[in-house]
Amino acid sequence: MTETAEDAELPYDEGASLQEKIEALEEQLSALEDENEEMRDRLLDANAENNKYQQKLERLSHENKKLKQSPLFVATVQELNDEGAIIKQHGNNQEALTEVTEDLREDLEPGARVAVNNSLSIVERLDDEADVRARVMEVDESPDVGYEDIGGLDDQLREVRETVELPMKEPGMFDTVGIDPPSGVLLHGPPGTGKTLMAKAVAAQTDATFIKMAGSELVHKFIGEGAKLVRDLFQVARDHEPAVVFIDEIDAIASKRTDSKTSGDAEVQRTMMQLLSEMDGFDERGDIRIIAATNRFDMLDRAILRPGRFDRLIEVPNPDETGREKIFRIHTRNMNLAENVDFARLAAETDDKSGADVAAICTEAGMFAIRDDREEITMQDFQNALEKLEQDTDASAEPTRTFA
Secondary structure, X not given: OOOOHHHHHHHHHHHHHHHHHHHHHHHHHHHHXXXXXXXXXXXXXXXXXXXXXXXXXXXXXXXXXXXXXXXXEEXXXXXXXXXXXXXXXXXXXXXEEEOOOHHHHOOOOOOXXXXXXXXXXXXXXXXXXXXXXXXXXXXXXXXXXXXXXXXXXXXXXXXXXXXXXXXXXXXXXXXXXXXXXXXXXXXXXXXXXXXXXXXXXXXXXXXXXEEEEEHHHHOOOOOOHHHHHHHHHHHXXXXXXXXXXXXXXHHHOOEOOOOOOOHHHHHHHHHHHHHHHHHOOOOOOOOEEEEEEEOOHHHEOHHHHOOOOOOEEEEOOOOOHHHHHHHHXXXXXXXXXXXXXXXXXXXXXXXXXXXXXHHHHHHHHHHHHHHOOOOOEOHXXXXXXXXXXXXXXHHHHOOOOOOO
């Protein structure tokens, strides 16, 4: 039996068709694998998203539970006896006798701060921490100011260093001589003469904890708030001895006492009395030095000026001609100056100007150069800056006009 041409081609066609089916199936398999990989990635992303929302749900559930709980009140333990503890709740000064568990009794002592619930039962003891406003006044990083940055105040700077720095670095010298080191220094003088700058330099040069505040920060509306802040401030200093406490604008709380009956004046006087007690009271102040500054020496109460509180009263006047020349050199050491800049002449032309005025003149001279698109500062720029400063000063001194 003979094989026809059609019969001879049939196996070849069937083979080709089978190969195409295999290729199609392999393409489908590859597509399914890609889809499976994509679905696996989406599943991982969904699981991660689910975990994130699960954590958020747990956090919100915890916060919701805390919000539903009754608030705790702060109280102070006044006395411990066989029946329990006598506590005084802060705010309303309510006293109560409450029972104390044996575990809590071991941690309690008179004066301890505790948390109490609505029934005035002690829940836990709180840390005896100072007011957060006092703790944030501590300077963690030393200011970037050195003694070489202060000009025209050599005598005043020597006295400040003898009062603050020397007792910390050479305490044995005072024991050998047989005297107590000075405990405080008050810097007084016109604005801009370098009082705060000297305090910053001391903070940078000593290893002591430096705590700064302004007298206005101690003035509060509510009774006892200012005095409490003063106590907390000195407690922070005692906890971090040796320490330097710098009080700027001390006249805000240490002005002369009057017969005023207003609640505001009475609160300021209570704050000052607490400051006097901390500076020279029955309790030892410890290795704490005090630097204060004021522009209104005539307003200070005599009680705060006596020895034992401020052993040195240092006047910081406007610099003389030699001092002004030195200050000009300090503030221009990083400036690109022309050869015709004459510091001696500038010092002679800035009579009665403070150190802050000299710094302002240097800055303004640089601004004149920038305005003219120059990289070099000339003598004319300094003279223009001086004229501008005098014009601004005269304008600020003019009385305010009122119109009917």
